Amino acid sequence: MFYSQPLATRFGTDLIRHLGAETWDRLDIAVAWVRASGIAHIAPALTAFLQRGKELHVVVGIDLDNTTKEGLEGLLSLQEHGTASIFIHHNEAGTIFHPKLYLFRNSTHGTLIVGSNNITEAGLFQNTEAGLEINVALNDPVIVSAENALDAWRDISLGLARRLDTEFLTELVDNGYLKDEATVKAEAAARRKSVGSGTSRKKLFGGVSVTPPAKPASPPVAVSPAAAKAPKTSVPTAPAGAAPIPVTTGKxxxxxxxxxxxxxxxxxxxxxxxxxxxxxxxxxxxxxxxxxxxxxxxxxxxxxxxxxxxxxxxxxxxxxxxxxxxxxxxxxxxxxxxxxxxxxxxxxxxxxxxxxxxxxxxxxxxxxxxxxxxxxxxxxx
Structure with a gap:
C-alpha cells in the first residue's frame, strides 16, 4: 500500500487502525521527531495495545530542535501500561537521525511501513507525506533488514544510543538537547514572521489548509500497583478549559x-x-x-x-x-x-x-x- 497524505490517506488514522488489530504482538518505531501534538493522537491506541500484552519499542532522534520534552514525556508515560522501551539516538559528529519506520510483527508475519511521517500532529495528519507499506513473512529479507537496522540504531556500544528514563530526560533538558513544546513553537513562529516580514515579498504559490482530527480523550486505564507508586508523567491532552472540538472536525x-x-x-x-x-x-x-x-x-x-x-x-x-x-x-x-x-x-x-x-x-x-x-x-x- 502506498500512502499519499493528506490527499488519499492519513497515516495517523491507519497507524491507529493497526494498533487496534489483534494481529500484532509487537511494534517497533524509529522516527526523527516526537512531539506532544502527535503523542496526544495515538496515546490511547498505544495504551490499549500495551494493556493487551503487546510490546512497544521506540528509537527517537533529537536533532534540529524538533523533538520536545513533552513528546518524550508522553512516550515514557506509556511504560506504566506494559512493556515499552524508548531509546534516544544522537550523533555528536553532526549527522542527523532521520528515519521514519514502523514495523508491526507477530510470530510469522510483519507489516513494514517506511515513509516520511514523524510522530507529530502535522506528520501524522496534515503534512504532504508519503510512505510504502509491505506485508510479508517474518523471515522475508526486507523484514530481517529492518530488524537489523532497528537493532543497530538502539545499540548503545558506540554511545550513539541511550535508553530513555526520567533521569536521562532531565539531563537532556539541562544540557540543551531538548526544549519544551511552547519554546519550540514560539521559535518556529518567530522564524516564519521573519521570513514574511519583507514588504516586497509576494506569495508565489497557492495555499490549501489541512485540518487535523480532534485529539481523542484518553479512556480510564488499569494501572498496576507498582506503576501506581511510580512518578507519573502526563500524556498530552487538550488544555484545561479549552473549548471542545467537534469530533468531526478534521475528518x-x-x-x-x-x-x-x-x-x-x-x-x-x-x-x-x-x-x-x-x-x-x-x-x-x-x-x-x-x-x-x-x-x-x-x-x-x-x-x-x-x-x-x-x-x-x-x-x-x-x-x-x-x-x-x-x-x-x-x-x-x-x-x-x-x-x-x-x-x-x-x-x-x-x-x-x-x-x-x-x-x-x-x-x-x-x-x-x-x-x-x-x-x-x-x-x-
Missing amino acids: VLLMRVRKARGTQVQIPLAVLREPFFGGATQVTSVADGVARGIHATHAKRAQSTNPNTLKLEMPETHNMNDPVARFERSAAGIQYEVYDATSPKGQSIMQSLTAGRLMSPPTTRLTVPSAPNSSTWWRFI
Whole structure:
C-alpha cells in the first residue's frame, strides 16, 4: 500500500487502525521527531495495545530542535501500561537521525511501513507525506533488514544510543538537547514572521489548509500497583478549559460519487446519517472557492418527510465520467475537491477506497456491495 497524505490517506488514522488489530504482538518505531501534538493522537491506541500484552519499542532522534520534552514525556508515560522501551539516538559528529519506520510483527508475519511521517500532529495528519507499506513473512529479507537496522540504531556500544528514563530526560533538558513544546513553537513562529516580514515579498504559490482530527480523550486505564507508586508523567491532552472540538472536525471523507444528471451528484442516506455532514448546509469548492448548497431529497411518497439522499451540484464534474471526491471538515465548514478517477489525484483517491475494501474489517462502504461499478463508495480517513 502506498500512502499519499493528506490527499488519499492519513497515516495517523491507519497507524491507529493497526494498533487496534489483534494481529500484532509487537511494534517497533524509529522516527526523527516526537512531539506532544502527535503523542496526544495515538496515546490511547498505544495504551490499549500495551494493556493487551503487546510490546512497544521506540528509537527517537533529537536533532534540529524538533523533538520536545513533552513528546518524550508522553512516550515514557506509556511504560506504566506494559512493556515499552524508548531509546534516544544522537550523533555528536553532526549527522542527523532521520528515519521514519514502523514495523508491526507477530510470530510469522510483519507489516513494514517506511515513509516520511514523524510522530507529530502535522506528520501524522496534515503534512504532504508519503510512505510504502509491505506485508510479508517474518523471515522475508526486507523484514530481517529492518530488524537489523532497528537493532543497530538502539545499540548503545558506540554511545550513539541511550535508553530513555526520567533521569536521562532531565539531563537532556539541562544540557540543551531538548526544549519544551511552547519554546519550540514560539521559535518556529518567530522564524516564519521573519521570513514574511519583507514588504516586497509576494506569495508565489497557492495555499490549501489541512485540518487535523480532534485529539481523542484518553479512556480510564488499569494501572498496576507498582506503576501506581511510580512518578507519573502526563500524556498530552487538550488544555484545561479549552473549548471542545467537534469530533468531526478534521475528518476526511473520500467518495466515488455517482452523477444523477448533469453535474448533480447524490450523497447516500447512509452517509447523511454520519455526524460528518451534521448541520452542514453547504460545502465549498477548493478549486474556485464557491460555496454550494447541500439539498435533501425525499422519497416521492406524499407522506414522506424524511430525506433519503443529499443532492449537490459539482460543476467541476462536467467532463468527468467517473468522479471521485475528497471532503474535509474544518472549523470553518466543509471543503471539497473532485477529480476524474483516471487523473493522477483521482487514481490516488480510488486506490485508497479500494484498499479500504480489502481491510479487515472493511473501512470502505458501498451502497450496493454486489454492484461495485454502479455504487457510491465512501471511506473516512
